[in-house]
Amino acid sequence: MKNLNSLEEVNSIISTGEPVLIYFSGQNCSVCTALKPKIEEQINLNLPKIETYEVKADIYKEIASNFSVFSIPTILVFFDSKEFKREGRNISVINFIRELERPYNLFMD
Structure with missing residues (x-):
């Protein structure tokens, strides 16, 4: 996942119209740390055209x-x-990916 650190950057990425996943996490969040590689792996395997980004919510509160x-x-x-x-x-993670598969396939066709 690529890190984002400004609101302008986030809005610019979203405005492209391409499929985008933004993962909001925190530096001292153990759940965030454990979940991130699972999400990345499943997105790369099942929905490879979705661009993935991360925002450290505790640092970039805006x-x-x-x-x-x-x-x-x-x-x-x-x-x-x-x-x-x-x-x-x-x-x-499995249900999350399943819920994205249909719109992903419709959008990417």
């Missing part, structure tokens, strides 16, 4: 608050510049 992210980890997925899915805290 970005987190702009997207109404008040707990970590939180994952936002955008298709066609619109927020499609939001998941937080207790995430089933």
